[in-house]
Amino acid sequence: MxxxxxxxxxxxxxxxxxxxxxxxxxxxxxxxxxxxxxxxxxxxxxxxxxxxxxxxxxxxxxxxxGFGSKFVGFDNFAKFLADPKFYTLVGRTLLYSVTMMVATFPAPLILALMLNELRGERFKRVVQTTSYIPHFVSWVTVAGLFYMFLTVDATGIINNIRQLIDPGAERISYMQDAKNFLPVLVISEVWKETGWGTILYLAALTGIDPQQYEAAQVDGASRIQRLMYITLPGLIPTMCILLIFSLSGLLATNFDQVFNLQNKMIRLDTDTIGVYTYYQGLVSGQYSYSAAVGLFQGVISFILIMLTNATTKRLSNVGII
Structure with missing residues (x-):
């Protein structure tokens, strides 16, 4: 005291x-x-x-x-590289990660810029609070909501809307078709995390000197010009940091999200490296093999984060190290 x-x-x-x-x-x-x-x-x-x-x-x-279990060196890594599923898992994980990054990376920035242009403070606070509340909802709950909205039952809102527009439309079980899995991942990620990511950009916007906007307005700069030449350059450091972390996770999709949105009908066609590691380790009991897969994934992520950091630091003099 x-x-x-x-x-x-x-x-x-x-x-x-x-x-x-x-x-x-x-x-x-x-x-x-x-x-x-x-x-x-x-x-x-x-x-x-x-x-x-x-x-x-x-x-x-x-x-x-050093006690009991036999040392086998890189045998577990060689086993994973020789696994027929290796290229499928890596390709699918990259596909999911790149697609989600392209769709979700600009979303918080766009929302932050829109909120920054609002003049009504009360409405601005309501929109901001409403947008980041989904971040605190677990992926188990989010998966349950999406299954409920996309089901063929009476609670399936999407099918109800389709039949409202076209009464003769057949009800579709979206979550039992693997081709619908990636769109569901993207939509759920945007809905859940966009508001939370916006907080970082709004915090960065408060660090931009208001006198720059005043000087630009006196010089006759339009709102678009102030956005292009003051706001966006001021957000570049934050964008670079977030980009580094996004690119470092190209081989590490969100396990909770993928695992909870999967089901037995589509699991084999939607497995990622993270989910594959879980089933090989905790379900099948191949602890050494799953540890090797996880370590492989971690090493690649570390290399990516270092390369991305070095690139952004050279181009914009912004990095995490």
Whole structure:
């Protein structure tokens, strides 16, 4: 309590005294980072040691890390590369990831620009809040809603609308046809995550100096010109960071989304690398093989994020490292 009281008392100091106070008490401020560092180490870095089983013929009863299970080197990786499903899984995962990135990457930017142009603050807040609420809905719930809307039963809103327009139209079971799976992925991702991504762009928009808009308006710049020459350039750093993270996940589609939207009728035709890893590991018990597939996926993602970061840093001097 003494620390917090002292901090509040010194919050009103002039800039020079505040800077001196911060320098003297920087060790106290670093204490706030300790919980985040500990949690990150436990849940992000410590589990990385389990990747060792990718190089073993892992036996659950014998254990690992040099005891019991036989070391087989890169045999599990070779098995995955020789798997007849390898090219199908990689191609389908890339197809899903690229399509979703092309469809979903510009959506938050467009919504943020539209919200930024609104003059009614109350309406703006309502639209923003309504748009990001779906982010907090689990993919299990989202999948249930989509199955309910797309079913052939009376609750199938899409089929009801089709028959309202054309009374003789036959009811279609959309979720039992694999060709409809990718559109459902894209639509559900846009609906669920666009509002949340918009928050980042709106935060970046607040960092643009208002005097630039005032000067441009005095010079006779139109709203489109102010958008092209002030707003978009000001958002480039944020766009680059988000692009880096998007491209790094080309081989890592959202497991929760794909897994919950699948069903037995279309699973074999809609499997991605992430879902395939789950079934090989937890369902079939091939722990070493699934660990090798997951590690392969992680290494490719790491390479992609480094290459993308280097490219964006060279082109726009913006990167995460």
């Amino acid at each position: 003494a620390i917090f009281k002292s901090t509040m008392q010194n919050a009103t100091l002039n800039p020079k005294k505040r800077k001196s106070y911060k320098a003297q008490n920087i060790h106290v401020l670093y204490l706030f980072l300790v919980p985040a560092i500990v949690l990150t180490f436990i849940f992000s870095y410590l589990p990385m040691f389990s990747n060792y089983i990718a190089f073993l013929d892992y036996d659950f009863n014998k254990g690992w890390f």
